[in-house]
Amino acid sequence: MNTLRHDDANAAEFRDGLVETLLEKKMITSPLVERAFRTVPRHLFVAEGTPLDVTYSVDNSVAIKRGPDGVIISSTSAAYIQARMIEQAELAEGMSVLEIGSGGYNAALLAEVVGPEGRVVSVDIDPEVTDRARELLDATGYGNRVTVVQADAENPLPGLDEPFDAILVTVGAWDLAPAWLEHLSANGRIVVPLRMNGITRAIAFRRQGDHLVSTSAEVAGFVPMQGAGAYDERVFLLPDRNGHHVKLRFEGEVPQDMSLLDGVLATERTEVWSGVTIKHGVSFADLHLWFAAFLPGFCKLAVDEGTDMAAERKGWFPFGVVRGGSFAYLAVRPVPEGGGVEFGARAYGVHGEDAAAAMVEQIQAWDRQGRDREPVFAYWPEGSRRPEFGNSTAVLVKTHGLATISWSPTADAADDQGALHNPER
Numbered sequence: 001m002n003t004l005r006h007d008d009a010n011a012a013e014f015r016d017g018l019v020e021t022l023l024e025k026k027m028i029t030s031p032l033v034e035r036a037f038r039t040v041p042r043h044l045f046v047a048e049g050t051p052l053d054v055t056y057s058v059d060n061s062v063a064i065k066r067g068p069d070g071v072i073i074s075s076t077s078a079a080y081i082q083a084r085m086i087e088q089a090e091l092a093e094g095m096s097v098l099e100i101g102s103g104g105y106n107a108a109l110l111a112e113v114v115g116p117e118g119r120v121v122s123v124d125i126d127p128e129v130t131d132r133a134r135e136l137l138d139a140t141g142y143g144n145r146v147t148v149v150q151a152d153a154e155n156p157l158p159g160l161d162e163p164f165d166a167i168l169v170t171v172g173a174w175d176l177a178p179a180w181l182e183h184l185s186a187n188g189r190i191v192v193p194l195r196m197n198g199i200t201r202a203i204a205f206r207r208q209g210d211h212l213v214s215t216s217a218e219v220a221g222f223v224p225m226q227g228a229g230a231y232d233e234r235v236f237l238l239p240d241r242n243g244h245h246v247k248l249r250f251e252g253e254v255p256q257d258m259s260l261l262d263g264v265l266a267t268e269r270t271e272v273w274s275g276v277t278i279k280h281g282v283s284f285a286d287l288h289l290w291f292a293a294f295l296p297g298f299c300k301l302a303v304d305e306g307t308d309m310a311a312e313r314k315g316w317f318p319f320g321v322v323r324g325g326s327f328a329y330l331a332v333r334p335v336p337e338g339g340g341v342e343f344g345a346r347a348y349g350v351h352g353e354d355a356a357a358a359m360v361e362q363i364q365a366w367d368r369q370g371r372d373r374e375p376v377f378a379y380w381p382e383g384s385r386r387p388e389f390g391n392s393t394a395v396l397v398k399t400h401g402l403a404t405i406s407w408s409p410t411a412d413a414a415d416d417q418g419a420l421h422n423p424e425r
Helices: 009-024 031-039 079-088 105-114 127-139 178-183 285-294 310-315 352-369
Strands: 062-066 072-076 096-100 119-124 146-150 164-169 184-196 199-208 211-219 234-239 245-250 270-279 298-303 316-323 326-334 340-348 376-381 393-397 401-406
Touching: 009 031, 009 079, 031 079, 031 105, 079 105, 079 184, 079 199, 079 211, 096 105, 105 119, 105 127, 105 146, 119 127, 127 146, 164 178, 178 184, 184 285, 184 401, 199 285, 199 376, 270 352, 285 316, 285 352, 285 393, 310 316, 310 326, 316 352, 326 352, 340 352
Parallel strands: 096 119, 096 164, 119 146, 164 184
Antiparallel strands: 062 072, 184 199, 199 211, 211 376, 234 245, 245 298, 270 340, 298 316, 316 326, 326 340, 376 401, 393 401
């Protein structure tokens, strides 16, 4: 616990500054959420010694606990995504909320939003995390307004017989546990950071008949789920001539015979350009989502310092594709007139040009069919009646159902996407 005082004027100034920024960026849009962020002392929920400027920044998460390998396994999420997810849940005073993934601060915000007549239950699998959350909630006056439960929320939670008006999942989930839907009221909202072939969106879902449809989605990143709902990615190391590595990380289907990539970094690099451009400062996060949805062999990349790719970081992004014994990755180059970049792909391997061309083909498809369109997400639990999905819909096979991502097709490109691809089958 940070020992800076609750009423410290300096902390209050930082807190108000954070709220003003969140309002300006329209991350907070309702008076209830604004009041909660102005009231709850975030600095009393973060680790001892965390500077106030870090604590109250818009986009900094703060680690709560690390695993033996130093990887963060629990954290206080960045303020912007906490604000957006609470807004996505469409909460009102007197509502009941189940939070999956504890830390204390977010639960206190929820308690402020739903008020004294509301109900907040916060669940986490890790007893150290729940003990810490209880201590901090007690110390800040929220102990009697939040019930903290230590359990694996993948399973039904005993004693919680009445359904909740909203469920907020604050860890990266590969799937929606059936237990969550059992705990959700008929008209409730569930907001979940759903991992889709390596790309995460915090999606607000509501029920529509026997399935769920999205009402909003936000770009986000969260520590992954632990326990029975955990889903590990597979990582393959490609060594270069100096013993450094390029890491290929797959969350969906892994291409057959990855041994074909042995020695691939020693081959001559090739590149293919798309003709698709974007101005500086404009988000293209949905291009990453498009790759995850429609590009077979899609993966994410990480590189060691000392590799050739590490020396060129400003010219590429960590999204790739494998084709046989070759792989390609998303690259950019300045446009001649300035003010933006052109998308393309650089590749290694004997058939590197084919891999790069596959990525460029999807960049061009996104430009025609997905750019400037909001994707719509749905979740189809086991037992739901599923329609015939069109070519503009990606289907991701999960453990307990299907997740779908749809972009509305244009009249001249309805058949352009080709065969439906199930990247997580």
